[in-house]
Amino acid sequence: MTKKKLRSQAWYNSERIKDAFLHRSWMRNQGFPDHLFDGRPVIGICNTWSELTPCNHHFRKIAEHVKRGIYEAGGFPLEFPVFSCGESNLRPTAMLFRNLASMDVEEAIRGNPIDGVVLLVGCDKTTPSLVMGAASCDIPTIAVSGGPMLNGHYKGELIGSGTHVWKFSEMVRGGQMTAEEFYRAESAMSRSAGHCMTMGTASTMGSMVEALGLGMPHNAAIPAVDARRYVLAHMAGQRVVDLVHQDVRLSRILTRDAFKNAIRVNGAIGGSTNAVIHLLAMAGRMGIDLSLDDWDEFGRDIPTIVDLQPSGRFLMEDFYYAGGVPAVIRRLGEAGLIERDALTVNGNTIWENNADAECNNDEVIRPLDRPLTPQGGIAVLRGNLAPDGAIIKPSAADPKLMTHRGRAIVFESIEELHERIDDPNLDVDETCVLVLKNCGPKGYPGMAEVGNMPLPPKVLEKGITDMVRISDARMSGTAYGTVVLHVAPEAAAGGPLALVQEGDMVELDVPNRRLHLDVSEEELARRRAQWQAPAPAMSSGYQKLYVDHVMQADKGADFDFLVGCRGAEVPRESH
Ligand code: FES
Helix, strand or coil: CCCCCCCCHHHHCCCCHHHHHHHHHHHHCCCCCHHHHCCCCEEEEEECCCCCCHHHCCHHHHHHHHHHHHHHCCCEEEEEECCCCCCCCCCCCHHHHHHHHHHHHHHHHHHCCCCEEEEEECCCCHHHHHHHHHHCCCCCEEEEECCECCCEEECCEEECCCHHHHHHHHHHHCCCCCHHHHHHHHHHHCCCCCECCCCCHHHHHHHHHHHCCCCCCCCCCCCCCCHHHHHHHHHHHHHHHHHHHCCCCHHHHCCHHHHHHHHHHHHHHCCCCHHHHHHHHHHHHHCCCCCHHHHHHHHCCCCECECECCCCCECHHHHHHHCHHHHHHHHHHHCCCCCCCCECCCCCEHHHHHCCCCCCCCCCECCCCCCCECCCCCEEEEECCEEEEEEECHHHCCHHHCEEEEEEEEECCHHHHHHHCCCCCCCCCCCCEEEECCCCCCCCCCCCCCCCCCCCHHHHCCCCCCCEEEECCCCCCCCCCCEEECCCCCHHHCCHHHHCCCCCEEEEECCCCEEEECCCHHHHHHHHHHCCCCCCCCCCHHHHHHHHHECCHHHCCCEHHHCCCCCCCCCCCCC
């Protein structure tokens, strides 16, 4: 068998000796010896380490363990930084930069002498941005998540990242918690390296990486500070060298069956609504036909069996000890809900990896016949208010509000919501429907995580903790409530959401997947004729590129010009 020439050889063993000299010589200033240029696989370690992304601040140590594995397997590791979308600091929202980061990743891989890549991912957007960029190149790839923080504890209570920020801030607004107690809870929540340890977006995406077969078994749940996280990184480094030798590219892993598995696992873990948008974008890069309706079809009857916050009680550390994603996949697979032959990066099928997984705690990972929510998954709603779809996560919502008709309280922007929501004169009660506009991909821009609008104090004071809320925004994966999100088309793109007025009646019918604005067609036409698009926040720079090219939520909010796989053909020489 003729050995396939690796793409790195076009740099380090180029027939044009001047070019080969040039590429090798500058690398030698780092102290790399001759034998590393002998034709062995060059493995990029794509690192989102940043002190501005606290969830990924331990990634240089993870990279060192990946390197050990790569060297051990005869590869040549080279670590490189890419734009790191840190959720807690980046404004106006990290999502605005997901596509930008994916472009960085794609071009860094294609433009450099890289034969295979390990993606170091963790904080919410770092996972999809790196996977999207790698998918557009289609080289052998393994993703290694940084792992969740240790459980938070405060006053004898398990407290979860994000989830308790929402809960505690509502308690402060409702007068049940002091500002001093609120301040004390900060360091009790985030007490170790790692990403949010609720089943928020980061943990969900770590689980998606595992369910897609793109990560090693247990990728999602091993705590960031557990030594086994470093063993996993080591083994991923070792394994990616084999993937290069066997030419197992990402397109062999990210198949439609892999996405079906991920959608079902998302339902079972009660995963974040953000997974919808990210998986649609990832599939789009891989050229896989995945639609919003697939989320409903494959996820509809999946019971949520993982009892983690924000839907349930426990946290990621408990999930790992209970058996993690492998135990979930086993339970789904035994019920015929896993595409068993999907290939994973360690060379086994998903079923070979997980058929014997043990569940050590039936409270954390429940049996299918004793679920947290019988129909988990993501419900995709349609109707005259969302012709291209909207979503809701039933496991995080109040079952009593799944069918609801209420009077709309309308906020044209997030600023207006902040101005009015605490106003004692706001004419609102718990039967109303809060409607927020202009927070979608183009409108915010970047589709902010503001869909879980705070409740008005006059409702909170009655002890009521949930109301129907509708917007074109996203919601943090750590948040909860009867919150309809991702309404498409969004208000700023002229979707029907833009036409809702205060006092209109809105109908939510989750069992029948319907979202309806009870206003006549004639009246809506009259309002449409008067509607004017809001002025863009910025008329130049990256934000202009974003607003001009971002697609709607039902298409994954990727840029129209980034969809598809462009491969990793070696670019021409410039010297
Ligand atoms: Fe980084 Fe939650 S803020 S994962």
